[in-house]
Amino acid sequence: MTVLLKSAAFRAEREGSWRELEGLVVRLEKGGTRALSPAELARLPALYRAALSSLSVARAISLDRNVVEYLESLSGRAYLAVYASRRRLREALGDFFVRRFPRAVRAHAWHVAIAAALLVLGAVTGFALTASDGERFYAFVDPMYAQGRGPASSTASLREVLYGGKKDVAGMLKTFAMFLFQHNARIGIMAFAVGFAGGVPAALLLFSNGLVLGAFAAVYASRGLSLEFFAWVLPHGVTELTAVALCGAAGMALGQALLFPGREERLAGLARRGREAGVVALGAVALFFVAALIEGIFRQLVHSVPVRYAVALGAAGVLFAYLATSGREPSSRGRGHG
């Protein structure tokens, strides 16, 4: 060997540490952190940094393509192994519900307010339109969802639905609640996802959900059953409508990031806000589940109107206290997040 290559000397000097890192990474990829001893785990970051510096040097001085490609790939694998988040699922879940979800909701306070306003606007519109002309009910409410209820139903049959609690019907309603949960949750997830289309479909979804609620309210109001109707809707409705508003808010936040990126680069802004909004949407899915439980179980058991109102009030109190205070940093207590 007469030709002396700097790159060959460099490789001869560092190759051992590359091979060692490769061995560790392979075991880590296969068996997770448990596959390595504490001493090996402690060596990992140092070896990883050494590989990165080797890569930088190799890019500058070596024309052996195999070495550069190998280091490129080794650094990539080691990077993924070193910077993997290793948390247990249970911890992650606890952290999600105690801190991340309520914080994300508070960070979207304005979006939630607008979403709630759209929902209320829809409800008021639906109520006013249906009250002035009962036939409009059919324009707002899907016949499958109405299940035969409508301006043409008798007062007795309308009342029947509010207190439907016979033994075999209860079983069916349990099923119905699960159907409702997955239906609502899917609509909610969709409301978040369609935010990608500029947020307009999310706003439309909110408004049309409000229309349905308003139309029903108008039908019951026309028979003087308003008090009983809200006693029927509110215990689960408080949670469910909040969840609907949250999903809509998440969708609108996405739309906002796309349409009005502000000073951020558009895609970077979308990625940042998309994550926060995704947290809100996922939390809302959990709320839908709670709502379905209340709807499917509690409502079939309790028929007293005052108790239903009390539960609705209690649910609202707990929910808003949770969303407003859970996971606040002690230093920021009382300051409030925009």
Place this chain on the structure above:
Amino acid sequence: MADATERLREVVTPEGVPVRFTVALAGDRIGAFALDFLAIGVIVLAIVVPLALLAARGFLESDLILAVAVLAVFLVRTFYFAFFELAWQGQTPGKRRLRIRAVEARGGPLTAEAIIARNLTRELELFLPMAALFAPDALFPGAPVWSRLAATAWMLVFGFLPLFNRDRLRVGDLVAGTVVVRTPDAVLLEDLAVARAKEAIAFTDEQLDVYGVYELQVLEDVLRRRGQPGHDDAVRTVAAKVREKIRWSGESVADERFLDAFYAALRARLERRLLFGKRRADKHDRP
């Protein structure tokens, strides 16, 4: 060997060194998704069939079972991807099989938020276009044909978004700031200049200056194919070409030994010039 059609994506590590990943091909993504879809189907069946059997025998109330089944199917369908990506750092069984994984596009660890966000958009990308294609009546009842077609086309755009950008980003990747890459895998081979070029042949600088880095690495590829079919022919052709190009008039050497020596000499020359800040990309790159 890097393919010209492969797309590289640079991720800057927290240490400030850019690491290059190869963006996963659309075919790999589809394959991984199909496998996962199959897995979801199997899991759902594994839950529903025993329950249905129990109900048929009358052990359990049938609507309770229906309720459990609906819930289970929903949970599996919605959280399958997020669960595995959380547990396996951006991989699902399908992705693992096809050796691809989701990574943070801007560097750093893949966060739980990103995983949640990138998987909550699947309803939009999959369910909506499918419904628009196969059950348009449920989606937009009573709408005129032209508006249905327009809406369907619009929804298909979401589903096929990965085909319209170079990084194969789907809606979820955009929303979460992730990119799906191939899990890198390369083998460290012997250093040709050390292992093979046993005897040096004296080349003049003029002879070595005929070629640049590109030609050097093509030569590397040719030499590394030793033992593969067609290797001898390739070596003969390349050696003849090189001899002609550099006007070789020295002693006659066996083709492969000639190329090994030429490779070592060329690399030494180019690397030395690299140290002085002169990188010669290819033979057209005249100093």
